[in-house]
Amino acid sequence: MCGLFASLSRSGPIREDYQRQLDMIAHRGPDGAGIARVDLAGGVAETDRAGRAWLGHRRLSIIDPDPRANQPMAVADDRYVMVYNGEIYNYVELRRECVVAGWSFGTESDSEVLLACWALWGEAAVARFTGMFAFVIVDREAGQAWIGRDAFGIKPLHYALTDDRLIICSEIAPIVSTGRVAIDVDPVQTVEFVRFGASATTDATLIDGIRRLPAATVARFDFATGELSEPRRFWSAATERRKIGFSDAVVECRERFLTNVRLHLRSDVPVGAALSGGLDSSAIVCAIHHLEPDVRLNTFSFISAEPGQSEEKWVDIVNAHIGATAHKVMPQPGDLATDLDRMIAIQGEPFGSASIYAQYRVFAMAREAGVPVTLDGQGADEILAGYWPYVATYGASQLRRGRIDRALRLIAHGGDSMATRFRMAAQLGQALLPAGAVGRYRRALGRSILPEFLNSEWLAANGVHEAAIAGAMLTNYRDMASHLIDTTVRTSLPTLLRIADRSSMAFSVESRVPFLTPDFADFLFSLPPEYIVSPRGDRKHVFREAMRGILPEAIRTRRDKIGFFADDGLWLRSNRASFEQHLGAVAAIPAFDGERTRAYLRGFFDEGRGSAQQVWRIFMFAIWSAKMKGLAG
Template sequence: MCGITGGWIFEEKHSLDVRMKSALYAMRLRGPDDSGYERLPAGRGTVVMGHTRLSVIDLSAGGHQPMHSSCGRYAMVFNGEIYNYLELRSELRGLGATFKSESDSEVLLAAWAQWGSACLKRLVGMFAFAIFDRNEKRLTCVRDGFGIKPLLFAYGDDGFVFGSEIGAIKALRAQKIELDWQRAYDYLVHGDYDNGHRSFLSGVSHVLPGHLVSLDTATGELTEQLRWWQPEIAQHDIGYREATEIVRKKFLNSVRVHLRSDVAIGAALSGGLDSSAVVCAMRHLEPDLTIKTFSFIARDNPLSEEVWVDQINTFIGAEAHKVLVQPEDLARDLDDMIKAQGEPFGSTSIYAQYRVFEAAKAQGVTVTLDGQGADEMLAGYSGYPGQRLHSLLDKKDWRGAISFIDSWAKWPGRSRMAACKRLAGELTSGNLYRQLRRLNGSQFNPAWLNAGPLLDNGIQIGFDAQQHADEQPGRRVAAALRNALTEKGLPSLLRHADRNSMRFSVESRVPFLTQDLAEFLLSLPEEYLISDGGETKHIFRAAMRGIVPDAVLDRRDKIGFATPEKDWLLPITETMRGWLKEDIGLPFLNRLKILREFDAVMEGRSPLTSQIWRWVNFYRWHYHVIAN
């Protein structure tokens, strides 16, 4: 796990060296064990590649980067882990490849030299890497299928730059960093972020999950982002019992390879089904493994999952570490967390995660396993009822739809009306969809927003037209899951985890997220994922019988990674108000009206919503990233 940066740049040697050292320093926590960079002549510019290393596989100097292929054609910097590197190395040796180290990085480089981009679908792992082909004079940047590992880039008159974090991009770009107003509007008004290629910085893009971008350094031509992987969602007819056995086998195999490490491994345990399944699988596979778990506990709060955390820790014999947070802790760490995240984010739950990784670091744990991604693969959360009903209506199964509404509504926190609202949202689009959002209380032009400057600068304000994930009748849930996995939903959660873990030089692994498992789950009949009785993750619960305690598998509530946000924010009201009083020079924000609404909420005259956090988060992020 590391940080990578570089690009194709037109600068004289000294200036380029200064910028590269600044970029590497910005990512020092991503790779505290080693760093380096190299310059490679390329046309009218210079390809420069830099790397900061967190040693996890092969702790020797053999893993130093930039790394060069044995044939001398390719140079690479790589961030991530290739979990099936042992199997790939054996196959490549059979094809004549030789290796100088035990690192997975060298295996990835040899795989690219052997198969080119066709190697990507062979990889089990999380990765972002840049590779320079000296023969073709081509620099290619690649991101894994789910976007577990970050990669940003910018392209302009000053060349092409890439980096794992915003700080590295800032250090390398000759142009002044400016705010992307569209992204700012989408976040501040609608809470949307990390759902496309645009970052919060104008002209800086994310390489999308499962995509690559390539620069011809001979001509300076940059390709459009090219998709190299997306899970298929066509239904595969298979019996439920056979499918359950396959899910169990694939999940256990994924956890097995995710345990490969030359440093200490622990686990983030929330108490829910997903993280519980991961740690129970760890114990099932490795009966003698020392397992340290790290859990956020909202003690004396109805949100607390402590009873479930305790049950799992007792069941697997783990060494438990509990994170308790006081309101003053958030005030102390807020600026550091915002800087670590690099871009604004949605809620204070990210702080609880930040503290979990801090605790792992304090206990000497360098690698953690996490249950992230299961909800988006197994129809978790509330079970995607709108899409499930839509699929049933596609099949003219009216009786099945009515039965599903009744069964789904019997679970905690649900109702028939909620199911019908979800279906209405699923079936509508265009102006009707926008009107429904208004009726549901959403606003696109709140009083604290000055729309004039936005419109004058071509910013689109309003509600986006409803974009259905895919028009495949009868496969609406599968289509929505694919969209949540790779486009809108999971990418933001993965960004939070990457930045929080790397802030403390901890590698966060997510064994649910393999291409193989995703493709199989998204091909199953939808009733295997969300049962006719309204049970979410239906087939996975069955697959984990005998590995996870029945009490956890049979839970009917879903708390999620929730935090007592109001309790945390009220004690720092005056601090937050001081931040919001500052004039940050954005004409589309009405400071007086923001303060008026802020006071109404903090004084109890209006309900607390995520809007408060978004204002505070954005103001502090703007101060650290844009203003300085």
């Protein structure tokens, strides 16, 4: 895993030096750095070929640490020049295919395999990669460049198409620092973040002129015309239902998951695991032990100091089961003030909850222990229905089919507490409504879509309407598979992956996510819904059965869910003075109504009123905005 920065000229040679921008992502790659000024060999007039691309790379050495594998990398008599971030886990198998096709390799790296596959098969190669990746490949002879991103968007790739450049980077801040992009916030993205904490639901970013390359796509840049093509999709989630018995599905699920974990263990440096004590991370840890029983695994866990929120009991069960070397961190709320400024700068975009700090500290601990690669359970909740709203969607689909008894059984048995059952019943009611009625339903429950502190004049001037926000973020689904797919590819998971990338790379740690491969997701999405959620409301049903004999029974049958939890209210109040230093930044945000926002903050800090998450997002957005304006000069 690494970091990349590239500038492609729409006309004329590039004379700028982007070393400063490359240095801004040095944390992503402390083991090596390289740049290349690329001349074209065709595709444009001979007089227009010099200096048309600037490629920069920061390397975190994971596979083949030899300097020969550093980037930018060129193959095929320098026809193809590449910078790339990520890992191709099936590079061993792809390498064999390339050798059979007559390819000769100079390194043992997955990077060279990626570039060789592109040289041999072109754009079609991308669908054959199992991994996480973002790349820029310049084809000097064709006078074209290609950018691509993995199926789930695990690795980031941002770009800005200016009057004379296509600027591409792993992070947003270096693009902003070029001074070529106006710092105009996207109004819809702003409201979606402040209301829902999501800021990765489309290819738009919070900055109007910077976009994300959508996951599972490639796009072509033509140096002759200076145009970037519409992204072309190489993977879409499967929607066709499979006919398969439950016992066969359990066996296949187990085999596919173990294959994924085995692939994700490929590394030339130490590999550990992030362990929360929940089903997903515990399954990864125990699968590693199942596959490699003689390896003493390092695990890294956040332990909450807040009453009723600690998962240490479950962490200890897993660590004892496999004989792991356990590392634990228990941050106190007051610790946040020390790390807040760097954490916001590293994220590059605002984040919606203090729980991110728990993840941030876990990756810091991994780096301190000398473990630069960790496996993580991210994505399992989205592809295996880990949250109660998925169960509500399933229940609603049963009601639509007249299966009232099944829906009632889900509510009766599906919650781990009476409060959860009531909440799920409300969610089921919402799931039955037409999409246009969701906003009215929430208002009837006293839950407005638009926060009260937003500036109504700003909303009107920017054409931001409650119905549009509700339609984008409060979608009703015809069935559970549609719900799973949407949260995997559009709503919640993209934001979580973006945050995990920044948190891990802040400490030069590669975070791998074995649940997220296209074939595993397609397999799960194609199963009957009762295999994912049992008639009694057991989430991740088929996976729990697949882990029988691998996981301790106490973990496999556990029904409650906590995860990396942090009480936003407690952490805000414990660091009140640190946050209130930024009231000036809050006042400078035109989206916020000054008087109402001040009243909202006073009500929260002095009287305990309002939403802690909303207060957190007010400050995060304001601090982030001030940092971006500072970068742009």
